Amino acid sequence: MDNQGLKDDILTKALELFADVGFKQTSINKIVHSLGVSKGAFYHYFASKDDLIQQLVSRYVDSVVNYPEEIVNNPNLNALEKLNQLIHAFIDYKSEKTVLRERYKKLAAVSDNYELRERVYIDVISRAKEPYVKIFKQGMAEGIFDIKYPEQTAEVWLTTVVKFNTKVSKALEQKNIIANFDERVKFMEDLLERLLGIEEGSIKYEAAYRDYVKGMGGILQ
């Protein structure tokens, strides 16, 4: 049997079970039993349930922060153009309904999956920071962004984005009305403009985000 194949099968099955019955309720026994493989096979690839979770988090975060390098490295764009393109690329990416992403979204919405959620938050923020920090520094050098602390600025922005996305994903998953959507998404533009010390209207977040949510069948208030 192909080794990477079996390892992937275990990761995929674990993700499915975590999303369906919750994190605490899914034992290693349940995972191997569902796949009809031995516990030995599991321990060949994973040191523990904790290790499995860490690898799941890495696999997800890899897919999330696989950002378009061609935007960040494009020599023909200024920092503000790059930033708006990067934001749109992330929103477009969110619109792709892959099976993997669907399962992760479901997982994030399950209320008892605290551990996975906290780990994903921390990993996504620490890794997605890189393109933002690069663009922020370019904008500082170009004199178009008034930022003093690019690393911390990127952290605050990404923390707010992740919180907002989680709220929206949860509402989409549960088919709930997304309350105060207008105000919330306009706040995101306002926040980033303040953080970067740039003019009102410079950040284009609202229209693309609204299209994304409508495309996912979201009910806006």
Added chain:
Amino acid sequence: MDNQGLKDDILTKALELFADVGFKQTSINKIVHSLGVSKGAFYHYFASKDDLIQQLVSRYVDSVVNYPEEIVNNPNLNALEKLNQLIHAFIDYKSEKTVLRERYKKLAAVSDNYELRERVYIDVISRAKEPYVKIFKQGMAEGIFDIKYPEQTAEVWLTTVVKFNTKVSKALEQKNIIANFDERVKFMEDLLERLLGIEEGSIKYEAAYRDYVKGMGGILQ
């Protein structure tokens, strides 16, 4: 036996065990056994381990957001004066080394206590928002704060404060060096000034926070 007394004993013992051996490792059996009481006594006060945790969170959050109303309601202070006093009051409060607070800090630092940590985050932020939103709105009415979305602004500020405090508490608990302390605490002042659209130097956060950390024996880098 005094009922509130027994309930308090159970909450206190659970907190102690969660902090010492971790959240997952502490069963209801372990809690009642440590106190020499029956499982029936436990279920008289708590519907489940989950209910116990929710009550622990509430007790802690009550103590944290017990903010000085006299600042917020003082008719002789403008919004910026109130804001700086409120920030200092929270820092002073953090300096009080009560047994309860010490245990909670230890608990927050234990890496497997994801669930409690997420619940405390959400509860603290949603409840501590109130005094900030009041002061922000006063500042908007006085024309000294340039804010469009006071609720969301308070959320971003408090999320950043809680993350920063958690990092500092963890470093204090583990006697680690607090890396880039200077930059981080100055960023906090800068962030709040941007969020409120006020002049550089208006927010006084750094000196008091530095004194607090030094008073707690923190090692600054």
